Every structure is written in structure tokens, then in C-alpha cells.
Amino acid sequence: MPDATKYLSHLELGQPDKTFLDSNELIINMGPQHPATHGVLRVILKLDGEKVLGTECVIGYLHRGVEKIAENRTYTMFNPYVDRMDYVAAVSNGLGYCQAVEKLLNVEAPPRANYIRVILTELNRLASHMLWLGTHALDIGAMTPLFYTFRDREEILKIFEKYCGARLTTHAFRIGGCLYETYEGFEKDVESFVRFVRPKIDEYEGLLTTNRIWLERTKGVGVISGGDCIALGVTGPVLRASGVKWDIRKAQPYANYPEFDFEIPTGQNGDTYDRYIVRMREMRQSLRIVEQAVNKIPEGPIMAKVPKIMKPPVGEIYHSIEAPKGELGYFIVSDGSTQPYRVRVRPPSFVNLQALDLMVRGQLVADVIAVIGTLDIVLGEVDR
Amino acid sequence: MQPVATTFFFYLLAGLALLGGVLVITRKNAVHSALALILTLLALAGLYLMLYAPFVAGVQIILYAGGIMVLFLFVIMLVSIEKAQREEQFNRQWVVGLLAAVALGALFVFVYVKGSALFPERMMLPPESSNTQEIATYLYGDYLFAFEIASLLLLVAIIGAVVMAKKRI
């Protein structure tokens, strides 16, 4: 059992703020209105000059009570709400929720639906990573990748729009499968997108991977060990960059991931650069999965037999998937009625954000921005 | 370059220099004092140009206005000046100090009135174009030892300043 106090932030707030020079410590407030906090995150920094002594995250500015809302909605009605948590990876949110309820109802989605789900989810992972790369690079000062990634993310959003009519909060899946059949030319669109985006990823890497300044800004910044990641519950690319080979797609397979051939990229150092490399390689793996899925997508029904009025048996269920940001889990308690008794979401961003204090302690102020970027948080998901 | 309107420029620059000097010692706010001192320094650089000393003028601008004064402004920002601004600006012996300064001024007046005949009327017109080279010849020739001593002094000053200002060494 690791020593838990290590992970607590020990800011002693409330002491009078002294002037610059005579005090060793300076407390400044970053956010909630700050261009680099990716939304409305407020970080209280305790500084010694430019060195960070500790941080304290203040969250909740975007709290909408999503979990409470679930208690007053039927299972079907709550489905669109989950899209609003991690709004850059709405498809993954929907997949997790639908599969959790399916598990509760003991329903299995038909194979064709699973294929569509995998394709869309992996495309969404790409879109999420692209958005992460653009904003992360912008925080570190490289403004060009932002426009490149947004241009290419647009192609993914176009596919979403053609498929289900929405670009961001897609509500693509229903409990028991998919509502929409793929449109005419879906496979062709996806295939041409894969061909289109492969060289683009090389392009991003060409701008950054061997860039001296990028290396200096990211190598050795925000280091976290695999053990600390596990102790803090950090998942996703952040965990894998620290050398722990843990991906729910492989560890506890869901949908039809076992049918695909892909690798789990890992890093060794657990620094910002490794996390960047891991995500870039993950984007390529996602393309591989999408390619395989499109090639062998079967014909058949896309919706399993689900009752019109869902009354799952009394019980509780925990189901988690590998969202772009880490393990996204849903814990649903059913009391046998049409509405869930309790829904609890395990959001990856929220859990990963805990590591911020450990990662930036002893680093410089500019690194806080790099680390917030590399944690890839979405405040909609942190606050829910 | 032929100097144009020497008299006018002399009085203009002298006036600016004196104005700056007066402001330096009268302002409450140290930042304003520093700005006034920069005015004086720049006016003096202009006067050096009029005295056919372009190199000294350039050094004055780079080192004084661009270097030393930035250091001053830096330190003024680090130490909080609000408190100093509210306090008494002049010390208790200010009358004595003023009297001493006035006595010194009287001495200057006396010397200049009595001894103005000592200065040659005619001024040399040193060739401006080779000014830098001649100064270099002096610096690295006759004054080489002094030059080395000055570099040593600067080294000592750097170390001293670091030792003084750093919290933990």
C-alpha cells in the first residue's frame, strides 16, 4: 500500500499574500478564465519564483448534475445526456452507456451493430486525439498543428454528420444496437478517410516529433511513474506512457474488439513527450482497427430485440470501456423500474486530473500548462 | 558632420539635463525619479555628441540608459515602493545637507569666477571620424593595465551582486 499522503496536495492557503521579494512563496490563480486551462478549470498555484511548490484544482464550474438527472429519466431518455460529458468524444460516452444498460438488460447487440460501433468509436478516438494534439501544441506555442488537426478532424465530423445528422453530440447508438443503418457509400467514405489521414499524421509528426524546441518543452516534463499512476487510478494514454500496458480493449474486451488485430503502444519515461508519442501511435492503431472493421463488416440486423419500455431486473452493474482519455466506467443501480436508481460515471478526465499536483510539483509554471494539456482533460467530463 | 545651431542645442540639452536632475531628487515615486534620470542621461549623451565624443555618447546610451537604468527599474519593481512613498521623503538633517551643498556650490562659483582665465579660449577640433579608433588605441595601449583592472572590478561586482541578492546560494 503506497503512502497516500504523497498524493495529497498540501497548499496552505489562507496565509496573507506577501510582496514579491520578501516572501519565498507566491500564490497565484490560474483560471477559471484562462486560455490554457481548456475550459473553466481553476488552478491555484503556489510558487517559489517560477517553481511550482504545489497546486490545488478548483473544479465544478461546469457542473450540470448529469448523474442526478439520470435518476429522473428513463434509460432511453438519459442516453443523449451522456454525450454532453466528454463532448469531444461523445460517441465513446454513448457506447459505454449503451453497453452498460445492455449488460443490465442481458441483451447482446448484433454483430453488424458492433462493427458500426467500433468504426465510429475509433474514428471518434482519432477526432479526440486530434483535438488534443492541436490544443496541446498551441499551449506550448506551436500554432500550426491546431489548424492541421482541425482541418482533418472536420472530415471525421462530416462522416458523423452523414451517418446520424449530428457532428459533436452525436447520440449515435441506442440501447441494443444502432438506430441508423449506414448510409450509401459509408464504407467508401471511411476508407478514403483512412487513406487521406495516414499521411496527415506523418505531417503532424514532421512538425513536432523531432522539433528541438518541442523536445525540450516535453522531455522530462510532468513525469509520473507507473506505480503512481496505478495508485492514483490514472488510466488511458497517461498510464500507458508510464509503461503500464493496460488497455480495456485488450484487458476486458467489449464490443467485438477481440476480432481485430492491433497493438497497445506504451512508453517508458512517463513524461509529456512519451504521452505525445503514445497518442500519435494510438491514432495509427485506430486507423488500423477502422480499416479492418470496414473490410469485414457483415450484413445483418443492427438492432437487438429490446423491449419498448425497459425495466431491467433489480441489480447493479459496472461496465467500462476504453475512452480516448482513459477508462470510462458506468455504474448503474436498477430498482426494477423504468428509471435507474443511481448512475455513477467514472470519468477518466476527473481521475487523471488528480495526478496534476504530483506531476507539476517542482516544475516551472510554463510546465503546468504543458501538463494540463498532456493530461487531455475535458471539463465537461470532470465536472459532469 | 557640421554641428548646427550649437548654442541652441547646448541650452536645450543643458536645460533638459538640469530638469531631469531636479526631478530625480524631488520625486516621491522612485520610478518617476528613474525616468527623470534617464532624461538626464540621454541629454548628456547629446552633449557628448556636441563635444565630438561620439563613442562615449554611444556607450552612455547602451550602458547607462539601456543597462544600468533597466537594472534600477528592475529593483524598484521588486521592492515595494508604496510604503516608501507614504513615508517622510527627506531625512532629519536635510537642512544641514542643503547648506553643505550650497557651500559646495559657492565654492564652485568662486573657482569658476576666479579661475576662468585658466582655461584656454580655443577648443581643439578632434577628428570625429577616428574618435573610436583613437579611444581604442588608448584603451589597449596606455591604459591597458587600468582596462584589465576594470574588468576585474566588473567580475567582483558580478559576484558581489549575486551573493547579495540571492536568497540561498
Place this chain on the structure above:
Amino acid sequence: MLDYITSYLRMDATPGQAGNIFWIVVYIFVVFGGVSLAVVAMNWLERKALAHFQVRLGPMRVGPHGLLQPIADAIKLFIKEDIIPAQADKFVFWLAPLIILCAAFTTLIVVPFGPTHAITDVNIGILFMLGVSSLSVLGIVMAGWASNSHYPLIGALRSSAQMVSYEVAMGMAVVSAILMTSLSGFGAFGIGGAEPGTGTLSMIGIVQAQQAQHVWFIFKFFPLGFVALAIFAVAMVAETNRAPFDLPEAESELTAGFHTEYSGLRWSLFMLGEYTAMIAVSSIAVTLWLGGWLRPFPNGLSGETWDLIFSLFPGLTFLFLAAACFYSTARMPKHPYFRIQTMGLGAFGAVLGLIGIVLFVPAVRDRIQDIYWFVAKVAVFMYLYIWYRATFPRYRFDQLMKVGWKVLLPMGIGVLIVTAAVGISPEMLALLRHGH
């Protein structure tokens, strides 16, 4: 009176040296006006070029291809409310942008656009430029302090520390170039040949030394001149607070650095000062290493024919720009909504073409081509500024200081020492061989 005015035209000196007040005033207006115009053009060009780097179009709405965008921006900035924070030191707040602007524009006095095309030539030219441009630090510190707010203060402290430390490396690179002016270097491999008393600090003198030695200093003692220029080119980006050294205004950390509290006209003065400073330091680099107003290939492609061909370049450039305008005019949408824009673009192309034709007139051609080559070389540096901004992430502050003090400064001192050693080595050898 007329004689007094025209007497300058027959003289072989800058108006400042000739003491001709009329032409001094004209030159000041032309240079300052020209540079202001260049800043406006640079503003448009930066937005367009940056946009094309980033697969965007950039400004397209105001005028054809956004050509009138700078004017629209200027009007917007002029009529914007002028905000002075309540707790600010009003006088200093008002003074700071003016100091930056004055420092940037004053340096232009000694920039040599041609052997006689400079407002004046002082014999401490380069020292004067470095000194006056270092005064802009004062403006930044004052702006940061007067705003009475945390972010501007930190930004100002950062930027002044940055500018002061990069000035040192910059100075070392400059000194090595000045050293070269006295090394005529006709020995074996161009080594040696120190001639006492021929060195100069004058901006025009430096270019004339390159002309006399038949070599641009970037190629002299290769790679020494090149390394010195590289050091200077890095230091000058840091000196003007541009990407990747734009720490003082790092948006993601300090919002806008020292000018966070400024808005409207005052803010635009900062921008004008920044771009003017960029032009000024670029012209130092061009003067010191790239042969100033000298045309390219003075040795390889010499002779009257080549002189003639190179003198046609200014006109050709303008004709090319005019052709580009006409091409875009033809490609404009044929919708009535775009009629005025299409006509405007055509007219703009016609004006450019006319200028181009005028530039072919022999009398104009001979006087203008110095300026043309100088401006073209400066434009290369300005383009590099945009390119850096599109390509590089931003350094962290400690890394920036490390680059300045631990990389550029030792390199600069090394280049200086090696230049001196190479320059006087035959003399040293002779001295060693023959005793005293």
C-alpha cells in the same frame, strides 16, 4: 534657395552629412512613412502567409484578398475606447508606448538603404543602432509597471531579462563583423591581411568595406561569418520578442504580457514599435553580413551586361506583382456583389504595373536599385519571422536563458576570438618567425 535644395543631388553623401536640412526632412518623411507603410503591408502579409502555412485563407472580406484589412484594423483601433486602468500610473502608462515607438524609429536614422540613401551616417552607426534599440526595454518595463497588474509585471520582467541577456550575444556577433571590416583578407584562403585603422562602425562604411573586399561578410572566413550571422539571427528574434522567443507575450501563460492592459490606439503603437524594431534589426543583419545595398553575385556575374540585367529587377518585381493582381482579377467571382472589388484589384494591379514601368527608366533605375536590393534582403528576414512563428513551439523561460547564456554567448565569443586569430594569423606567424 533652389541651389541649396538641389545641391544635395550632386553630392556624394547622405543629406545628414551634407548638412542639407531640406533633404534631411524629406528623407525623414520618406523613410518613416515608408517604414510605416511597410509595417502595414507586413501586417497583411503576416496574416496571409501565416494563414496559408496553416491551410487557411486569412483575411478575404475587406477588399480583394483582404488587401484593405490593415486599413479596417487601423480604423477600428482608432475609434476604440481608450482604457487606462484606474490604478495605473497614468503618465508612465501614456509614456511607455511612445518610448518604444521612438526607440524603434530613431534607429532608422542610420539605416543605409544605399550609399547616399540614408538620413545620415554617423561614425558610431552600429553602436548607435544597438544602443537606441536597447532603449525599448525601458518602454516595456515601464508599460509592465505602470499597468499595476500581475501579468503585465511578470511579462515585463521576463522580457527585459530576455532582451538584456540576448543583447550580449548579439553584441559579440556584431563585433566579429566589425572586426572583419579591418581585415581585407587577400592572403591565402582569404586569411590574414589586418590593416590597422581601416575598421569602421559606420553603417555605410561597413557595406563599403564589403564592396572593397569583394565579399559579403557572411561568406568571409567561411564558416565564421555564417556562424556569426546565425547567432545574430537567433538573438534578433529574441530581441524583438517574436516566436519562438515570444515568452513575454506567451498567450497561454501570461495572456498578452506587458501590454495586457493596453487597448486601442496605444496597443497599436506597441505593434507599430514591434514591427519597426523587427525591420531595424533585420537591416542591421543585412548591413553587416549580407552586403547591404549591394546586388547579389558581384564577383561571379560581373560586367556591364549583368549590371544591366540586375538593374531591371525592381521593375520586373513590380510587373510580376501587377501580373499576379491581374490574374486574381480574372479569377474573381463574376457576381455583381464583387464588381467593385474586382475593379479595385484591377486598378491596384495597374498602379503596380505603372510603378514597374517607371522603374525601367534608366535615371530612376540607377537610383532605385540600391534601395531595392536592401529592401529585398530585409524582406527575406521578415518572411523568416513569419515562418518561425508558423513552425516553432515556444521556449520555456529557463531554456530561453540557457540558449542565450550557455549556447549563443560562448559561440559568439568563440567566433570573435577565432575571427581575430584568423585575421591576424600571417602577421602573428611572421612575428613569431622573425622575432621582434
Place this chain on the structure above:
Amino acid sequence: MAPITTLHYLVLAAALFILGVIGVLTRRNVVIILMSIELILNAVNLNLVAFSRLWGLHGQVFSIFVITDAAAEAAVGLGILIAFFRNKETVNVDEVDLLKW
């Protein structure tokens, strides 16, 4: 107007010198006292440069040494000031009343 002679410069230098002396003797703020010392040094420089018009360039060389000295003095003086301010939280000279702290 009378042509400008060396004496004009000397008088200006004397005036600046006296201003500096007044500043040093009467002000309490250490920063301003240091600036007054700079004023005094500048007055001396003006004298030296003015005299170099009469007796050769030695005056200008000396003024460069004076500027070097001024830089060293400012650095050390401001360093002491920072150390002082950190301990006493004031910039007044009258409160420098301890030999060691």
C-alpha cells in the same frame, strides 16, 4: 548669444554635481540616493569629456572607466539594497542601524 565654451559645460556639470549631492544628503530612499550618485558620476563624466576638448582624448577614456565603475557600483548597491529590503522591509537609509543581521 555667446559661443559655447568649456566653461559652459563646466558650470552645467557643477550644477548637476550639486543636485546629486543634495539628493544624497537629504533623501531617505536608498534607490534615489543611488540614482543621485549616478548623477554625480555623470557630472564628473561631463567634466572629463569637456576637458578632452582641451587636452586630448584621455578625458574620454577616463569617462569610459567611470561608466564601468558606475555599472559595478549600481550592481553591488542594488544587490545590497535587495538584501536589506528582504530583512527590514524598508528602503530608508536611516533604518540601516545594525552592523549585521
